[in-house]
Amino acid sequence: MTARSVAMTIDQVAVRFGGLVAISDMSFTVGEGEIVSLIGPNGAGKTTAFNVMTGFLTPSAGHVTYQGTTLTGLKPHEIADLGLIRTFQRTSVFPNDTVYDNLLIGLHRQGRVRLLDAILGLPGARASERKLRQRASELIEWVGLERRAHDLAGSLSYGEQRLVGVALALAAEPSMLLLDEPVSGMNASETHRFVELIRSIRDRGITILLVEHDMPMVMTVSDRIVVLNYGRIIAEGTPDVIRNDPAVIEAYLGHGAARA
Amino acid sequence: MRIVVTILAVAALASVPLWLRDPYLLNALITTGIFVIGAMSLNLLLGFTGQLSLGHIAFFGIGAYVSALTSLGFDAGLPGGFRLVHTPWPPVVGFVLAILAAGLCGYFVGLLSFRVRGAYFVIVTISFAEVVRLVALNWVELTQGPLALTNIPSIALPLPGFGELTLRTKMHNYYLVLVVALIAYLLIARLVRSHFGRAMRGLMENETLAVSVGIDVTRTLTIAAVISAAIAGAAGSLYAHYIRIIDPEVFAFINTVTMVIMVISGGKGSLAGPVVGGLIFGLLPVALRPVMAPEAQWIAYGGVLIAILFVLPRGIVPSLAQRFARRRGTTALAPVALTETGAKEPA
Numbered sequence: 001m002t003a004r005s006v007a008m009t010i011d012q013v014a015v016r017f018g019g020l021v022a023i024s025d026m027s028f029t030v031g032e033g034e035i036v037s038l039i040g041p042n043g044a045g046k047t048t049a050f051n052v053m054t055g056f057l058t059p060s061a062g063h064v065t066y067q068g069t070t071l072t073g074l075k076p077h078e079i080a081d082l083g084l085i086r087t088f089q090r091t092s093v094f095p096n097d098t099v100y101d102n103l104l105i106g107l108h109r110q111g112r113v114r115l116l117d118a119i120l121g122l123p124g125a126r127a128s129e130r131k132l133r134q135r136a137s138e139l140i141e142w143v144g145l146e147r148r149a150h151d152l153a154g155s156l157s158y159g160e161q162r163l164v165g166v167a168l169a170l171a172a173e174p175s176m177l178l179l180d181e182p183v184s185g186m187n188a189s190e191t192h193r194f195v196e197l198i199r200s201i202r203d204r205g206i207t208i209l210l211v212e213h214d215m216p217m218v219m220t221v222s223d224r225i226v227v228l229n230y231g232r233i234i235a236e237g238t239p240d241v242i243r244n245d246p247a248v249i250e251a252y253l254g255h256g257a258a259r260a
Numbered sequence: 261m262r263i264v265v266t267i268l269a270v271a272a273l274a275s276v277p278l279w280l281r282d283p284y285l286l287n288a289l290i291t292t293g294i295f296v297i298g299a300m301s302l303n304l305l306l307g308f309t310g311q312l313s314l315g316h317i318a319f320f321g322i323g324a325y326v327s328a329l330t331s332l333g334f335d336a337g338l339p340g341g342f343r344l345v346h347t348p349w350p351p352v353v354g355f356v357l358a359i360l361a362a363g364l365c366g367y368f369v370g371l372l373s374f375r376v377r378g379a380y381f382v383i384v385t386i387s388f389a390e391v392v393r394l395v396a397l398n399w400v401e402l403t404q405g406p407l408a409l410t411n412i413p414s415i416a417l418p419l420p421g422f423g424e425l426t427l428r429t430k431m432h433n434y435y436l437v438l439v440v441a442l443i444a445y446l447l448i449a450r451l452v453r454s455h456f457g458r459a460m461r462g463l464m465e466n467e468t469l470a471v472s473v474g475i476d477v478t479r480t481l482t483i484a485a486v487i488s489a490a491i492a493g494a495a496g497s498l499y500a501h502y503i504r505i506i507d508p509e510v511f512a513f514i515n516t517v518t519m520v521i522m523v524i525s526g527g528k529g530s531l532a533g534p535v536v537g538g539l540i541f542g543l544l545p546v547a548l549r550p551v552m553a554p555e556a557q558w559i560a561y562g563g564v565l566i567a568i569l570f571v572l573p574r575g576i577v578p579s580l581a582q583r584f585a586r587r588r589g590t591t592a593l594a595p596v597a598l599t600e601t602g603a604k605e606p607a
């Protein structure tokens with residue numbers, strides 16, 4: 001592993017739901033500009049970890065630090081303001097808005113102007129609005145949804161909605177992006193395109209933490225992999241190390257369940 | 261296209277006093293106009309953020325009382341032997357203070373209730389309206405309680421160089437209400453089409469996703485509540501200076517219900533909805549008066565509301581717009597809005 005500065009530190013995080021231990025004593029770091037994958041069977045605690053990192057859940061113990069800021073007690077929108085942006089495992093779009101308007105909503109962080117300026121239609125607010133519209137078009141083009149731009153997001157196919165979800169997250173200008181099973185429900189060619197997309201996101205200097213079940217994809221795209229089982233980290237390393245780790249093969253791949 | 265319809269509608273409304281001479285009808289139009297402004301303010305919350313203010317009349321009533329008291333003056337005792345004394349100020353100042361006071365109340369109600377959403381806001385607004393009503397009823401020294409504040413002066417517009425114009429006639433008041441309604445309409449239109457309006461829309465459609473891209477729920481909803489309450493306060497002030505008498509009955513729950521009916525029938529979440537619904541339910545009593553006792557009228561209202569929603573389930577304006585668009589082969593119109601809340605909990 002090359003020496004790079006740490007973007008995110010997860011330090012002894014535990015999450016309990018009543019009696020159920022969803023995560024116990026989880027510690028790992030993600031370096032700036034790195035692509036790290038968090039894998040593990042269903043129910044291992046991956047989404048729960050995302051919820052902790054983005055302020056949707058308060059951990060029972062431990063804490064998460066992002067670029068020097070401890071996230072404990074911050075609300076989701078405040079964490080988003082630090083540039084830490086996530087996508088959701090279940091499809092999540094603004095269904096009654098067009099794809100284009102979805103992105104305009106996603107560009108919220110870029111479009112903050114004084115309310116009075118917006119109401120009075122002052123030049124500053126107008127210029128900001130023009131910039132947002134242009135940016136929205138660029139993002140739509142970037143994920144390849146130009147032909148769907150003026151359709152309602154709720155009317156799109158599952159795979160297309162997942163792309164809208166990623167475009168929305170990118171609209172928020174992340175410095176780190178958390179992707180929760182982004183290619184589930186995508187066909188092979190869509191998945192292939194998506195891998196290219198992830199690489200180009202990383203090439204823009206955006207750190208990526210990926211949760212994904214698609215093993216071939218995880219193995220090609222990741223710099224490093226963290227394996228979770230029953231809320232516990234059982235292995236951590238490069239794709240080659242993980243592929244040959246007996247504990248991982250036993251707990252995860254070994255059950256013949258690439259889609260566990 | 262839309263702008264042409266708007267200009268024609270405004271021109272038609274502006275022409276009314278030129279050909280309508282019946283003072284009773286003109287009076288009904290003025291009070292209806294005032295309630296339309298209230299309904300528009302309610303729609304800003306209910307239609308564009310999904311939050312139901314069931315005590316909305318409180319902001320209207322506070323505007324009415326603040327404006328009336330500012331222009332009448334008062335001398336009321338406070339605990340500890342202090343006295344609260346105010347000599348009358350011009351009604352226009354009362355109008356401005358009404359807007360500020362109602363907006364401030366909107367701020368506190370929002371602050372109290374938007375940390376948790378759903379039924380919370382409904383309950384806080386209902387309780388707030390009841391508390392304000394009790395204050396108006398029992399702080400007799402200030403408000404005259406059930407005896408009502410009477411002889412409230414009409415609004416006088418300062419005309420530089422010409423002294424001032426006191427708006428005493430029905431025609432004057434009609435135009436005053438029309439102008440304030442237009443300003444409120446344009447304000448709300450600008451607001452919901454702005455960056456801020458998109459944040460409100462995002463929160464209503466899928467709150468989890470909205471906060472994940474950096475939208476601050478509490479702040480967004482509170483600002484919406486402040487603006488909504490301030491507009492309702494302006495309507496209350498117009499009411500006080502037009503009717504010129506005001507008592508605690510203004511806070512009656514039924515007045516909020518009337519505004520809700522106006523919004524729902526016309527179409528929540530549409531700009532013109534509360535105007536259309538407001539005109540129908542504001543003028544319905546005029547049509548029903550010759551044929552029905554006042555008590556029976558409420559039953560008729562219910563009947564009319566059900567009939568409208570049966571034929572046009574999303575309310576008059578959105579449902580007709582949808583049909584119109586479908587006939588012209590346009591599909592880019594939202595299906596039933598407001599029902600889709602998206603995933604509440606991140607999975």
Ligand SMILES: Nc1ncnc2c1ncn2[C@@H]1O[C@H](COP(=O)(O)OP(=O)(O)O)[C@@H](O)[C@H]1O
Binds near residue numbers: 020022042043045
């Ligand atoms: N809000 C919740 N309340 C109770 N239990 C939960 C909640 N969220 C997740 N869990 C449980 O925590 C465990 C981990 O879930 P999750 O993080 O969604 O797993 P993964 O994303 O790895 O499939 C599961 O057993 C799940 O049932």
Ligand SMILES: [Mg+2]
Binds near residue numbers: 046047048089607
């Ligand atoms: Mg999951």
